[in-house]
Amino acid sequence: MSTVKLKYMSSYVDVDIPDKNLYAVLNPEDLPGVIDPFREVREALDKPIESIPLKEMAKSKKNVVILASDITRPSPSHILVPPIVEELKEAGVEYSDITVVFGLGYHRQHTEEEKKKLVGEEVYSKVRCIDHDINDCVYLGTTKRGTPVEVFRPVAESDLLIATGNLEFHYKAGYSGGDKALLPGVCSKKTIETNHVMMIRPGTMPGRAQGNPMREDIEEAGRIAGVDFIVNAVLNSHKEIVKVVAGDPVKAHREGAKYIDKMYKRNIEEKVDVVVASCGGFPKDINLYQAQKGLENASYAVRDGGSIILLAECREGLGEATFEDWMMRAKTPHDCVEWIQQEFKLGAHKAAVICMVLERAKVYLVSGLDENLVRDIFFIPAKSVQQALDKALKEYGEKAKVLVLPYANSTLPYVE
Structure with a gap:
């Protein structure tokens, strides 16, 4: 018998798994953060991947736009943007010809204080820093999957476009970073929604770029809009920079x-x-909306008709109003999957992806939520992990295989 310790709430719970059934325990493995992050950015700029250096690219440019993430993202813009601005200045670009555009997607506008915090005092004082305006976009073309590429006017009018961001798994587009700074970052509502509906197509999943329709559509939009160069930071779970890549928007991203x-x-x-x-554990399972990440990752390891046992305390309930509304209104899991195709709604999109998992596997939920509520949203309430596991082992018999993800939010099991 093997005993595995799992984080739940702010402490741990144990689960006993017969050795003959234990298939694997999968853990993430952080790489260490670099000692000098600014130097790491400069080195990436000095050795761009599959691209001429930014200094050469920027010669005689009169309208340079740098795309930066908004405040809801962990991208370290205050580390990425200053060396880019220095590089542009050395190439002869005036500060007055550089604009930083914060990609808001659907999110709220920033305060001036937040903009200053995002790029750092020095950059903020030298170059124009503006928010993307979802209602002021220009049509540039249509992708072969039918997404109209409507881009924020100042971005569309630039003669050199540099995208920054951080790289992590994205639950449907494969990875964040790269051309995602453009779409959804600085596009119109119509563009974002048309691309986002692809999340229910086969091939969309974390950790997959090739053959992922959502990611491929984003990258085609990047070519239509003319993203020239990217600078992306890879972060570990402590949000430390472990690597910076720069250069070709697709090759450097990969x-x-x-x-x-x-x-x-x-x-x-x-x-x-x-x-x-x-x-x-807390705060990664503060509500079901956040816990979706762990459920999604677990779903890539379970066979159709199998069971997932999810530990998520959910002390703040379901966690998002539109998400809650859809989960509570649905009569079957398939309802949410159908609704998202008729009308894409932020928040509700997580209800759709959770329901896609619920359509193909049983999900036991070990949480602080009321049992009736758990049943209403198509999960099976369980008092403990052990209780749920014993029940599942009984159902699947002697040879049942059990896989454990102690940190499911950041571990992606991947069947080649």
């Missing part, structure tokens, strides 16, 4: 993705009968 894979992707031979998944 190079950076290898570091994410090394830390958080775990290859397995086959899908199993039962996956036991802890989100990693």
Whole structure:
């Protein structure tokens, strides 16, 4: 018998798994943060991947735009942007010809204080820093999957476009970073929604770029809009920079993705009968909306008709109003999947992806939520992990295979 410790709430719980059933325990493995992050950025700029150096690219440019993430993202813009601005200045670009545009997607506008904090005092005082305006976009073309590429006017009018961001798994577009700074970052509502509906297509999943319709559509939009160069930071779970990549928007992005894979992707031979998944305790399981990440990752290791046992305390309930509304209104999990195709709604999109998992596997939820509420949203309430596991082992028999994800929010099991 093997005893596995799992984080739940602010402490740990144990689960006993018969050795004959334990298939694997998968853990993430952080790489250490670099000692000098600014130097790491400069080195990436000096050795761009599959691209001429930014200094050469910027010669005689009169309208340079740098895309930066908004305040809801962990991208370290205050470290990435200053060396880019220095590089542009050395190439002869005037400060007055540089604009930083914060990609808001659907999010709220920033205060001036927040903009200053995002790029640092020095950059803020020298170059124009503006928010993307979702209502002031210009049509530039249509992708072959039918997404109209409508881009924020100042971005569309630039003669050199540099995208910054951080690289991590994205639950449907494969990875964040790269051309995602453009779409959804600085596009119109119509563009964002048309692309986002692709999240229910086969091939969309974390850790997959090739053959992922959502990511490929984003990258085609990047070519239509003319993203010239990227600078992306790879962060570990402590939000420290472990690597910076710069250069070609696709080739440099893929190079950076290898570091994410090394830390958080775990290859397995086959899908199993039962996956036991802890989100990693508080605050990663503060509500079901946040815990979705762990459930999604667990779903890539479970076979159709298998069971997931999810540990998520959810002390703040379901966690998002639109998400809650859809989960409570649905009569079957398929309702949410249908509704998202008729009308894309932020917040509700997580209800759709959770319901896609619920359509193909049983999900036991070990949480602080009321049992009736848990049943109403198509999960099976469980008093403890052990109780749920014993029940699942009884159902799948002697040879049932069990896989454990102690940090499901940041571990991606991947069947090649």
